[in-house]
Amino acid sequence: MKRLQSYVCGGWHPGQGEVATLVNPSTEEPLAEVALTGIDLASTLQFSAKHGGNALRQRTFAERGAMLAELARVMHSGREELIELAIANGGNTRSDAKFDIDGASFTLAHYAELGTQLGARTVLADGETTQIGRTARFSAQHIFSPRRGVAVHINAFNFPAWGLAEKAACALLAGMPVICKPATATALVAHRLVELFVESGALPNGALSLICGSARSLPGLLRGQDVLAFTGSSATAATLRASDGVVHHSVHLNVEADSLNAAVLGPDVSPDSETGRLFVADVVRDISQKTGQKCTAIRRVFIPADHADAFAEAIGEALDGLAIGDPKTGENVRMGPLATRQQLDNVRLGIARLADVTDELYGGSGELKHPEGGQPGIGFFVSPVVRLARDPASSVIHRDEVFGPVATVCPYDGNAETASNLVALGAGGLVASIYSDDRAFFKTMVSELAPHHGRLYLGSEKIAAQSPGPGTVLPSLLHGGPGRAGGGEELGGLQGVHLYQQCTAIQGDKSILASLLKQ
Numbered sequence: 001m002k003r004l005q006s007y008v009c010g011g012w013h014p015g016q017g018e019v020a021t022l023v024n025p026s027t028e029e030p031l032a033e034v035a036l037t038g039i040d041l042a043s044t045l046q047f048s049a050k051h052g053g054n055a056l057r058q059r060t061f062a063e064r065g066a067m068l069a070e071l072a073r074v075m076h077s078g079r080e081e082l083i084e085l086a087i088a089n090g091g092n093t094r095s096d097a098k099f100d101i102d103g104a105s106f107t108l109a110h111y112a113e114l115g116t117q118l119g120a121r122t123v124l125a126d127g128e129t130t131q132i133g134r135t136a137r138f139s140a141q142h143i144f145s146p147r148r149g150v151a152v153h154i155n156a157f158n159f160p161a162w163g164l165a166e167k168a169a170c171a172l173l174a175g176m177p178v179i180c181k182p183a184t185a186t187a188l189v190a191h192r193l194v195e196l197f198v199e200s201g202a203l204p205n206g207a208l209s210l211i212c213g214s215a216r217s218l219p220g221l222l223r224g225q226d227v228l229a230f231t232g233s234s235a236t237a238a239t240l241r242a243s244d245g246v247v248h249h250s251v252h253l254n255v256e257a258d259s260l261n262a263a264v265l266g267p268d269v270s271p272d273s274e275t276g277r278l279f280v281a282d283v284v285r286d287i288s289q290k291t292g293q294k295c296t297a298i299r300r301v302f303i304p305a306d307h308a309d310a311f312a313e314a315i316g317e318a319l320d321g322l323a324i325g326d327p328k329t330g331e332n333v334r335m336g337p338l339a340t341r342q343q344l345d346n347v348r349l350g351i352a353r354l355a356d357v358t359d360e361l362y363g364g365s366g367e368l369k370h371p372e373g374g375q376p377g378i379g380f381f382v383s384p385v386v387r388l389a390r391d392p393a394s395s396v397i398h399r400d401e402v403f404g405p406v407a408t409v410c411p412y413d414g415n416a417e418t419a420s421n422l423v424a425l426g427a428g429g430l431v432a433s434i435y436s437d438d439r440a441f442f443k444t445m446v447s448e449l450a451p452h453h454g455r456l457y458l459g460s461e462k463i464a465a466q467s468p469g470p471g472t473v474l475p476s477l478l479h480g481g482p483g484r485a486g487g488g489e490e491l492g493g494l495q496g497v498h499l500y501q502q503c504t505a506i507q508g509d510k511s512i513l514a515s516l517l518k519q
């Protein structure tokens, strides 16, 4: 069987010790294996900081941008192969796979363009020079320079391509070398992507390393010039927060974790309006796209009580047309399996917990006996499930993220204050979406919800025709959220690059300050 190797210290290494098997989640057929240990992580960090860091820092932003443009091009040329791997190892439909893979190359291209705009410089100024003496001669300037360590990226299983690319684009543009550790269960896409990048020769030696396997000791080896950017569960995030590097050496930690994203329908929206249709389409897309395994997917659906039946019916009707099965062999399959047996077990548990405090609206317990193109009893399939809250303030609904095609409808009284208080029970989210054509409703909702979220999406009639929905993360916009969502901040154009740079205040003669920033 194919063994996925790690790319470290300028070469491919098979690892050793205990082995994990990667399977096709539709058929449970083994696809590849990964040794969980056996990589010299300390040497990998040293090699990466020394060779990759030095080489990247010698390049200007424009040159690093050109490097990212080449990576985007390489990715695009390997697109069909990557899509096939995502279908096999992730249970993705072709459309799900494109969402991950095209999202990744789009993000690389975005940061490539930003590099071009930043031009032939290696140091970034933050804002204008400030006078701090009696005269303007004695001034100060904040600058950003790349941290001298390594950017360690630990990614979740659901976006193996985008997760790798969105983090790497920011770090490489900032001038920091990257060690990427994809989630083991779906590592085939990330592994092939790094193979393509290495084969292209676009990156200097040590600029990008790949660890296949568990790498549990890696966070403990990090020091103050390193950055640890993590995407995954709150439970793993808590372990990383307690790691030696973070506790004793102030390793800069960025966490993207769970989020019970809310969609709130305004009282002005009727089921047969453009905005009403947009709301239903967004909810249905987020339940089914990537089989609901999207950190930004809508989990809690707030509908004014007098419209709840009509909208719940429209959501159910849209889900009725959804063929679920093996994306490779099933006809017109629009939703594949969950990625792993563990995820299937977790989702079933989550549905059972919700069932204690909700009534059935659609899909029962999510059991799927006959997947299209699949075999009964084989694969990690679940059908979409929509529940109806008995009490919209019930803590289970706002606390337990069910990472699958599951959402809960919470009827409310149509009042913006009520809706925002209920949404805030989620204790911090990546994104909330609000659907209305009433500016007063938006005003209250935005002022109440903004402190609890990294992004707010305002769905209305005027944008309905051009919106990708709240679940799409754009490189120009902030990705992250407070509280339960991890407290992280990624992307957002230049802001995403600053995660990998140290900000320093420089005080001195204004002309000397100007000379430092001269290109």
Ligand code: NAP
Pocket (backbone or CB within 6 Å): 154, 155, 156, 157, 158, 159, 181, 182, 183, 184, 185, 213, 214, 215, 216, 217, 219, 231, 232, 233, 234, 235, 236, 237, 239, 255, 256, 257, 258, 259, 294, 295, 401, 403, 430, 485, 486
């Ligand atoms: P996970 O179990 O926390 O695993 C995430 C990553 O952490 C994997 O690469 C895993 O490696 C690694 N890991 C686990 N324990 C570790 C440890 N002690 N030290 C170092 N690394 C460790 O999460 P998941 O099941 O892959 O992802 C699902 C969760 O991610 C969901 O809760 C979802 O909300 C969240 N998520 C959030 C975002 C966001 O942007 N906010 C995006 C996607 C997903 P192995 O695979 O080798 O165990």
